[in-house]
Amino acid sequence: MIKQHDFLAFSLANPVNAQAHMQTYNGFEAALLDTGVLKIEPKQEASVSLVLSAGIHGNETAPMELVNQILKDILDQALVCSVRLLIIFGNLPAANVGQRFTEINMNRLFSGAWKKEQGFEAERAGYIEQSIADFFESGPADALRLHYDLHTAIRGSKYPKFAVYPFLHDEAYSAEQLGFLEASGIQAILLSHQSTTTLSYFSSNQHQAQSFTVELGQVAGFGENDLTKLTAIDRTLRHLISAADLPKQEAKQIKIFQVIDMLKKDSEDYQLNIDDSFENFTGFEAGFTLSQSSVSNYVVQESGDALVFPNIKLPVGQRAGLMVREVALKELNQV
Ligand SMILES: [Zn+2]
Incomplete structure (x- = not known):
């Protein structure tokens, strides 16, 4: 066929x-x-x-x-x-x-x-x-x-x-x-x-x-x-x-990130202070102003906090990115 x-x-x-x-x-x-x-x-x-x-x-x-x-x-x-x-x-x-x-x-x-x-x-x-x-x-x-x-x-x-x-x-x-x-x-x-x-x-x-x-x-x-x-x-x-079998191999090196904040495009003048070559999971120093608009700004809380999926070419009200923080693999609740 x-x-x-x-x-x-x-x-x-x-x-x-x-x-x-x-x-x-x-x-x-x-x-x-x-x-x-x-x-x-x-x-x-x-x-x-x-x-x-x-x-x-x-x-x-x-x-x-x-x-x-x-x-x-x-x-x-x-x-x-x-x-x-x-x-x-x-x-x-x-x-x-x-x-x-x-x-x-x-x-x-x-x-x-x-x-x-x-x-x-x-x-x-x-x-x-x-x-x-x-x-x-x-x-x-x-x-x-x-x-x-x-x-x-x-x-x-x-x-x-x-x-x-x-x-x-x-x-x-x-x-x-x-x-x-x-x-x-x-x-x-x-x-x-x-x-x-x-x-x-x-x-x-x-x-x-x-x-x-x-x-x-x-x-x-x-x-x-x-x-x-x-x-x-x-x-x-x-x-x-x-x-029909999964490898019996424990994860040891994989990095785990949890979402700590969602960035939202909250007005037409919303800006992210990153350049076009920005790579997902790039971290920032605490205190860095990552985004600003006429109604808000976002300041990085802890050094190492990272950004994924930044995008501001979308309508006001939609997600402009996710702020993530690394957590230890061994601290995850696993079964
Ligand atoms: Zn896709």
């Missing part, structure tokens, strides 16, 4: 309304559910239900290429698939024009937020939610639910590979997942501090999945990515898929 098992090329060529289709392979069934959404169901009962999503932002191509290659190897029968697997390429119309989105940032539309919006991204977010719900609910009740939502960042980072751990509402962090992320080359974890409308929070909060937004370096166009920078996560994902 998919020429040369190149699902990414197929999806880019059919960016909306692909015809659903099912095909039986030796050992598994592959079901194309809709544009960019494909499910692999092994014939033997699987103990893991794994969602890999990429391209929720259309111009974040490296994770799409990574996932596409893994899927090609499964369809070529070069890689054994022992897990239930749902692959999602999120925003193909935006990918086709090299844009983050066409009308609305899709990663702000989950947990039902899409219902208040109109247009392609809203409709697609609703479909993606439904396909994830169906996928988890149709698997064995005791299967381990995992979801890695793969992205690349707009700007550079002191830690080019980092993950956002969705807000857990006081539940303990997974030591096994922290170990997996460290083995995957992830250098830092940002602990989210509140409910959000991201895709990873949706899977975590509504489907009890171990779920993460994973940032894998910087944005580049199709064919311009150096996938050798992603060999660690390529290896751990392939191991997970073929063995």
Whole structure:
């Protein structure tokens, strides 16, 4: 059904309304559910239900290429698939024009937020939610639910590979997942501090999945990515898929950051005192005035407090960045 098992090329060529289709392979069934959404169901009962999503932002191509290659190897029968697997390429119309989105940032539309919006991204977010719900609910009740939502960042980072751990509402962090992320080359974890409308929070909060937004370096166009920078996560994902098993390796070096403040663009003249080459997780000295506007300013509280996701090219009232502070890995409540 998919020429040369190149699902990414197929999806880019059919960016909306692909015809659903099912095909039986030796050992598994592959079901194309809709544009960019494909499910692999092994014939033997699987103990893991794994969602890999990429391209929720259309111009974040490296994770799409990574996932596409893994899927090609499964369809070529070069890689054994022992897990239930749902692959999602999120925003193909935006990918086709090299844009983050066409009308609305899709990663702000989950947990039902899409219902208040109109247009392609809203409709697609609703479909993606439904396909994830169906996928988890149709698997064995005791299967381990995992979801890695793969992205690349707009700007550079002191830690080019980092993950956002969705807000857990006081539940303990997974030591096994922290170990997996460290083995995957992830250098830092940002602990989210509140409910959000991201895709990873949706899977975590509504489907009890171990779920993460994973940032894998910087944005580049199709064919311009150096996938050798992603060999660690390529290896751990392939191991997970073929063995249905996570490495029994404890996290030791990964940096942990908690959110201490949210910066908000509170007027049209809001300014951040950083330059264009600013990298995520860069720290400041205590007393530095990081932002100012006609109605507020923000002074750094403790030396080392760092900024992530700065952005002021957005409407007044939206988030202009997150202030974070490092916490010791051993102080995290882990299970
Ligand atoms: Zn993204």
